[in-house]
Amino acid sequence: MNILEIKDLTKAFGGVVAVSDLNLSIREGIIFGVVGPNGAGKTTLINVITGVEKITKGSIFFKGSDIGKLPTFKRSLEGITRTFQIPQCFTGLTVFENILIPLLLRLPKQEAQLEAARIAERMFLKDDLNKQAQMLSVGRLKLLELAKAYATSPRLLLVDEPMGGVSLDMMDSLINLIKSLRDEGITILLVEHVMKVVVALADELVVLNFGKQIALGAPQEVMKRKEVIEAYLGDEYA
Amino acid sequence: MITSIIINGILIGLIYALLAIGLTVIFGVMRIINMFHGEAVMLGMYAAFVLFDKFGISPYISVFLTAPIFFVLGSIIYKFLIDPIPAREREITSLIITLGISFIFATSAMYIWSADYRTVTLPFSQDVMVFIKTRIGYPALISSCMSAVMIVGFYLFMSKTYMGRAIRATELDKDTASVMGVNVKWISIATFGIGVVLAAMAGGILSPIFYIYPFVGSNFVIKAFTIVVLGGMGSVTGALVGGIILGVAEALASTFLEYSMKDIMAFILFLGILLFKPSGILGGRTRL
Numbered sequence: 001m002n003i004l005e006i007k008d009l010t011k012a013f014g015g016v017v018a019v020s021d022l023n024l025s026i027r028e029g030i031i032f033g034v035v036g037p038n039g040a041g042k043t044t045l046i047n048v049i050t051g052v053e054k055i056t057k058g059s060i061f062f063k064g065s066d067i068g069k070l071p072t073f074k075r076s077l078e079g080i081t082r083t084f085q086i087p088q089c090f091t092g093l094t095v096f097e098n099i100l101i102p103l104l105l106r107l108p109k110q111e112a113q114l115e116a117a118r119i120a121e122r123m124f125l126k127d128d129l130n131k132q133a134q135m136l137s138v139g140r141l142k143l144l145e146l147a148k149a150y151a152t153s154p155r156l157l158l159v160d161e162p163m164g165g166v167s168l169d170m171m172d173s174l175i176n177l178i179k180s181l182r183d184e185g186i187t188i189l190l191v192e193h194v195m196k197v198v199v200a201l202a203d204e205l206v207v208l209n210f211g212k213q214i215a216l217g218a219p220q221e222v223m224k225r226k227e228v229i230e231a232y233l234g235d236e237y238a
Numbered sequence: 239m240i241t242s243i244i245i246n247g248i249l250i251g252l253i254y255a256l257l258a259i260g261l262t263v264i265f266g267v268m269r270i271i272n273m274f275h276g277e278a279v280m281l282g283m284y285a286a287f288v289l290f291d292k293f294g295i296s297p298y299i300s301v302f303l304t305a306p307i308f309f310v311l312g313s314i315i316y317k318f319l320i321d322p323i324p325a326r327e328r329e330i331t332s333l334i335i336t337l338g339i340s341f342i343f344a345t346s347a348m349y350i351w352s353a354d355y356r357t358v359t360l361p362f363s364q365d366v367m368v369f370i371k372t373r374i375g376y377p378a379l380i381s382s383c384m385s386a387v388m389i390v391g392f393y394l395f396m397s398k399t400y401m402g403r404a405i406r407a408t409e410l411d412k413d414t415a416s417v418m419g420v421n422v423k424w425i426s427i428a429t430f431g432i433g434v435v436l437a438a439m440a441g442g443i444l445s446p447i448f449y450i451y452p453f454v455g456s457n458f459v460i461k462a463f464t465i466v467v468l469g470g471m472g473s474v475t476g477a478l479v480g481g482i483i484l485g486v487a488e489a490l491a492s493t494f495l496e497y498s499m500k501d502i503m504a505f506i507l508f509l510g511i512l513l514f515k516p517s518g519i520l521g522g523r524t525r526l
Contacts, residue, residue, distance in 0.1 A: 050417060076419035090410040101410070102418040104403045152418050 003028040003156055003187045004049070009058035011041070011048050011211075018044040020211040022058070026156075026204075031178065031188045033202030033219060035195070037231055041211035042191040043085060046158045049189070050082050051075050062156065079155030083148075085164060085191075087141035089133035096120060096129040098144055102151040116151070123147040124173055139170035146177065156187045163194045175200055199223065207231065242372035243489045249374065249382035251485025253444060256385040257458055258465035258477040259392060260436030266409045266472025267429045269329055270320065273337040275462055276455030277344055278308065278434045282441025283450045284347060290358050290445075297358055298384060301442035305435050312434025313427050315339060321427070340455065347452035356450040363446065377446040384443050389478055392436070396474060405429055409472060437462075457501075464504040468511050470518030479519055483507070 004026040011019040019041040026032045034042050047053040049060060051072040059068045067075055090098050099119050103112035120126055123143050128136060133144060142162050149157055162174055171194070178201055182188055192198045198205065199219045207215040207222060209231040215222045222228060261275045285304045286297035295303070319339070323331045362376045396402035407415040408425045416422045441458075448454070465484055469476025487507060492500040511518060 052413070052416075071421070071423070072416040073419050073421045076417055081417055084413075088411055088414045090407075090414070093410070101403070101407050105400060105407065105418060105420065109398075148414070148418070 001028050002026060003063060004189075005061040006049075007059045007061070009045075009048065009060065010056045011044050011053060012056045018211050019048065019208075022208075022211070022213055024206060024213070024216075026187060026189065028187050029182065029185055030203040031182050031190055031201050033198040033205040034189060034191045034208065035193070035198055035205065036208035039210070040208040040231075042208060043160055044211075045208070046082055046160050046189070046191060049075075049158060050080060076152060079153070080158070081149045081152045081154040081156075082158040083142070083145035083160055083162065085160040087138070087145045089136075089141060089144055089148075091134050093133055094130050095125055095133055095136065095144060098133050099125075099147050099151055102148055106153075119147050119151055123150070123177065137167075138165035139167055139174075142166055142170075142174065143177070146174075146181075150181070154186055156189065157181065158189045158191075160191050161193060162190070163192055163197050171197065195223065239493075241370055243493050244486055245370065245372045246374070246378075247486030247489030248482055249378055249485070250489070251482035252382045252385040252389070252478075253440060253481075254461055254465055254485050255478045255481025256388055256436065256443070257440040258462040258469070258481055259389065259474055260433035260440075261459075261462045262466045262469070262472055262474065262477045263405070263436070264430055264433035265466065267405055268320075268332075268426055270332045270336070270430075271329070272430075272433065273333060273459065274315065274340045274343070275336075275433070275437050276457070276459030277340040277347075278312070278437035278455075279441035279444070279458045279462075280347060280450075280452065280455035281311075281343060282308065282438030283445045283448070283454065284351060284356075285438065286442035286445040287356050287358055287450050296360065297442045297445045298380060301439045304442065305439060308435045308438040309431040312431035315434070316427050316430035320430070321423070344452050344455060351452065353452060358445045358450070360446050375447070381443045381447055385440070388436075388439065389474075393474060401425075401428070461504050464508045467508055467518055473518065476518055483519075 002025045004024070006022055006024040009019055009022040010017065022045070034045060036042055044053060048055055051070060055068050059066055061067070062075070062078060062080060067078065070078070090101060096116055099116040100112055103115050107115060120129055123146055125140065125143055125147060128140060133141070136144060146159070146162070159178065162178070163171055166174065175197060178188060178190065190198065190201060202219045205217065205219040205222045206213055207228050214227045214231060215225050257279060261272060264270055264272045282301070282304070286300050289295040289300040289303070290297055319335050320328070320332050360377060365376045366373045367376065367379065396406060404415070404420045404425050407418065407420050408422050412422050461484060465477055465480035468483055469478070469480030484504060484507060487503045488500045491503045
């Protein structure tokens with residue numbers, strides 16, 4: 001069953017078309033990779049799915065319902081959440097408090113505290129609980145981003161470049177973590193530049209270039225296609 | 239003598255704190271400097287005066303009766319005059335708009351009630367009690383106690399209720415709060431309404447101990463700004479600490495210097511804190 005369907009989606013900023021006539025169907029419970037060179041429209045796609053940006057044309061269906069006109073918070077309550085490419089932690093609060101905030105919006109304080117501690121442990125943040133969030137390394141901030149998003153109990157999690165600025169050791173932890181979230185039943189839309197990671201994680205992959213879909217399918221097969229190699233490396237390598 | 243000065247300073251400081259909390263919450267969530275705040279205090283004072291004068295309702299009761307009206311007024315101002323301003327221009331434009339609104343309300347008050355000074359004289363206005371050799375007027379005592387209860391109530395509202403937590407999340411990061419399921423637009427409208435209610439309630443509570451006139455708001459808005467800067471912008475606890483510091487400083491200045499120095503204390507503290515600790519006494523560290 002498809003959890004998300006995007007039909008003829010276009011997003012333009014004035015004369016610049018960031019996403020053009022895009023059609024996608026994402027099955028429930030998979031990791032769906034989105035790759036493409038800089039400016040391909042990957043983050044814009046996340047922004048329109050979450051409602052941060054309005055659609056210029058087309059429609060988005062989540063579990064069969066048209067969510068194209070819903071504001072961001074309603075999409076979140078429906079089960080769509082995201083992480084940010086540049087981590088947006090609550091500055092001035094500890095790691096524990098950062099995870100606690102989304103839980104406090106849904107649970108009584110004591111339950112929220114227990115759940116925050118459980119999530120911190122699951123996200124490998126147990127040793128950082130009392131640290132100020134802004135003092136964490138980039139890699140651990142990315143874990144905190146995932147922890148905050150996970151605390152909203154999402155059904156569809158949009159993860160924007162989780163490996164950017166992350167050490168190799170941390171990459172393995174993140175890969176395992178994202179896989180375990182999928183195994184828990186959360187559908188993941190993964191935007192990522194690091195190809196090794198996308199190929200290791202994605203069950204299905206779409207390649208965008210200048211806002212258009214140029215390839216769709218299994219990662220190993222898609223990455224061999226001529227038009228994908230052209231988009232990334234230029235004509236001479238294709 | 240010092241003890242009685244400090245006790246009186248703390249009592250007035252508690253009312254000042256209530257006065258400033260609305261301003262600090264609005265600033266914290268929306269980064270808006272609300273110049274209408276003083277006029278909300280003035281309107282609260284006049285509402286208390288009218289209900290007392292015409293219907294004999296005590297200001298300590300009428301503040302609760304008029305609260306919904308002030309909430310609607312604040313929400314309308316935000317929804318129709320501030321929310322439409324593009325985000326990048328909001329800080330400055332909202333300051334000018336709220337300043338304009340405050341002029342409209344102050345001159346309207348002058349048209350309706352004239353420039354005469356009004357007072358709310360309660361049956362116990364002249365009564366005093368003695369506490370640790372300090373003479374305390376009943377109206378000042380009741381007003382301070384009510385302020386303290388309302389500050390505690392507001393603190394509990396912010397920390398225990400969904401709405402309070404959503405306001406805190408929005409204050410910390412609008413984008414993230416939105417992604418977490420918080421209706422940031424509604425929270426902003428409601429926060430502005432709550433800020434106006436708090437200012438008007440402070441005005442109502444102040445009405446038995448201060449003169450009421452159309453431009454009284456400008457006095458209070460200066461005090462409120464001083465307290466917000468003193469305590470740290472956006473901090474409710476900071477507003478309480480700042481209010482008490484200003485109250486005690488004014489009491490000390492009017493006793494040991496000249497009475498006229500009382501109002502200058504706000505400016506001296508304001509400049510001092512901006513020079514030596516611009517983030518305020520409790521600024522720079524956020525707590526859940």
